[in-house]
Amino acid sequence: xxxxxxxxxxxxxxxxxxxxxxxxxxxxxxAVASYKFVSVTKTNKSDALDPIAKRLxxxxxxxxxxxxxxxxxxxxxxxxxxxxxxxxxxxRFFAGxxxxxxxxxxxxxxxxxxxxxxAGLDMTAIxxxxxxxxxxxxxxxKLFYVVYILMLPVYYLSAWINAKIVKKLKIxxxxxxxxxxVELMLSAKNSDSSKITPYTGRIVRNALKLQEFDVxxxxxxxxxxxxxxxxxxxxxxxxxxxxxxxTRYPLCRxxxxxxxxxxxxxxxxxxxxxxxxxxxxSLRRETIRVKENEKLESALTKMLKYKIQxxxxxxxxxxxxxxxxxxxxLAELVGGINEFAVSERDSVKRIGKNKYKIAGLxxxxxxxxxxxxDFKTDQTxxxxxxxxxxxxxxxxxxxxxxxxxxxxxxxxxxVDERSVAECTVIIEDNEEQQS
Numbered sequence: 136x137x138x139x140x141x142x143x144x145x146x147x148x149x150x151x152x153x154x155x156x157x158x159x160x161x162x163x164x165x166a167v168a169s170y171k172f173v174s175v176t177k178t179n180k181s182d183a184l185d186p187i188a189k190r191l192x193x194x195x196x197x198x199x200x201x202x203x204x205x206x207x208x209x210x211x212x213x214x215x216x217x218x219x220x221x222x223x224x225x226x227r228f229f230a231g232x233x234x235x236x237x238x239x240x241x242x243x244x245x246x247x248x249x250x251x252x253x254a255g256l257d258m259t260a261i262x263x264x265x266x267x268x269x270x271x272x273x274x275x276x277k278l279f280y281v282v283y284i285l286m287l288p289v290y291y292l293s294a295w296i297n298a299k300i301v302k303k304l305k306i307x308x309x310x311x312x313x314x315x316x317v318e319l320m321l322s323a324k325n326s327d328s329s330k331i332t333p334y335t336g337r338i339v340r341n342a343l344k345l346q347e348f349d350v351x352x353x354x355x356x357x358x359x360x361x362x363x364x365x366x367x368x369x370x371x372x373x374x375x376x377x378x379x380x381x382t383r384y385p386l387c388r389x390x391x392x393x394x395x396x397x398x399x400x401x402x403x404x405x406x407x408x409x410x411x412x413x414x415x416x417s418l419r420r421e422t423i424r425v426k427e428n429e430k431l432e433s434a435l436t437k438m439l440k441y442k443i444q445x446x447x448x449x450x451x452x453x454x455x456x457x458x459x460x461x462x463x464x465l466a467e468l469v470g471g472i473n474e475f476a477v478s479e480r481d482s483v484k485r486i487g488k489n490k491y492k493i494a495g496l497x498x499x500x501x502x503x504x505x506x507x508x509d510f511k512t513d514q515t516x517x518x519x520x521x522x523x524x525x526x527x528x529x530x531x532x533x534x535x536x537x538x539x540x541x542x543x544x545x546x547x548x549x550v551d552e553r554s555v556a557e558c559t560v561i562i563e564d565n566e567e568q569q570s
Contacts (some may be wrong), residue, residue, distance in 0.1 A: 139227050147192065148221035150248070153213035157206045158256040163279045164202040165264030166271035167192060188276035201286040204293065214245055345464075350434050351427040353464055354448045354457040358551045359496075362387050363398055365416060373410050376400060383445055386419045391455045397422045398446050424449050428458060435464055466498075466516050489562040492548075494517025495555035506562060508541040519555030522547065530555060 168191060186387060191198060196307045221241050264271060362385040363372050376384070386390060386398040396419030403410075403418060423436045424447045438446055448457045482497035493502055497518045503509055515524050522530055522545065525538075529550070536545045542563045549556035 139223060142223050143220055146223070149216035150220075153209040153216070154252055154256060157209045157252070158260045159275070159281070160202045160205055160209075160282065161257055162260035163271060163275055164198055164263040164270040164327040165261050167198055167433040169265045169336055170272060185273070187280050188272045191276055192272070194330055197287070197290060198283065200293070201283055202291050204284050205282060213248065217241065217244060217248060234563065238348060283295045306372060346430065346432045348431040349427065350425050350429050350431055350459055351457075353431060353466070354427070354459045355463060356457045356551065356554050357391060357455060359554065360385065360391060360458050362391055362394070363415070364389065365395075369411050369413065369415070370407055383421075385445070386449065388413065391447075392421070394447050394455065397443070399444075421448055425459060426451070427501060429505065431464060437459075486559075489564065491560045491562075493518050493558050493560050495522070495549075495551075495557060506543070506560070508543065508562075510538065510541060518558065522555050522558065 218241055221237060221244065225237055225240075226317065236501075270407050314318075326515045328405055347450045361375075361379050361381065361500060363375070365386065365388050382401070385394045386396050389392045395416065398415060398419055402420070403413065403415070406413060406418060410416075420443070421441075422443055422445060422494040423437055423441060425437065427448050427450055434446060438444075444461050446459045447455055448459050482494045483502055484492045486492050491506065499510065499512075499516055499518055502518045510521060512524070515521050522536065525536060526534075530547045532547055532550055534547045536547075537543070538545070544561045544563060546561075547555060548559055
């Protein structure tokens, strides 16, 4: 008699533990995914996280896989406990029940268990995880980290086996998603009656990838920065402003290394002073300096906190190597809107049959539209960035690339200090390919 109750109690405790642990894992994973969606728009929220929570945040791709594996292990444990419980109860109360009857009973109770788990626990965990991401990550990151470490060997073994299978089957997905991110996006879509368009979906994917970028990935290189030099006369400065047509400029003494702030041309107009006598230094706005290898997310958080539009980018030795603008960061999400970019009219030109001149700063979506081809990448927003990303390094003048799927041959014509300036693109027809 005592053995029956002890065994039944142990089985029930195992089932309750499996349900509770699975619910916790799902809640935490949705908290991480939700935090990724909102962290960039909140001022220095990530600074409040402890080191373990930050580590988990940047390892969200592994987290989704770990949760996937752990929840299935817990489900197997719960079903095993359920089978032992049914077998124990049948031996005690239903001795005449056949093996087939026990199997049917297991199937019915397992279905009921899964439904109760989903309706009573999982749906609540998802909603709570999406509504309280900061609180959950602050309180439970250490507990989740233990599970994460324990499951990592299983994850790496699974990834290794999967890599062999994918390589054998020659499968190459066009876009990489994390499973928890997909669930979050789908649940967000279902909670809103409006349809998520492909363009909106691309913005969402870019937002998820934003934390992978360094400042150097999106900054405007020094060679392309147009600044105002206080060593020049006001007349020379305003002539330069009229020629370049920008809204704001770094304000410097002699060169970009001596940047003392940012001048917004609107402040000059609002001052009501005479152009020849106005003190431009008194109108400057403060800026900050960020390192080239700093995470873009961290730099954006600082810029939003201090309400500045432009930051100066330094290398490891303190030298100025470019500027970072909110526009350039936003361009990574929605496409090229850089105020320093070449004009759309001149960025892509037809110079012959199937032959084009393309500026390195031309927005990739414009090049694709103009040439009627698709380079199938979300990794960069400019044509020059596509060249650098494809090569995995900075190109040399005269270097050639061939995009086989697009039948496009690219010749690098000009390069600046840190970017591709101009390329020639030849679209080959079928006859040229065969020859």
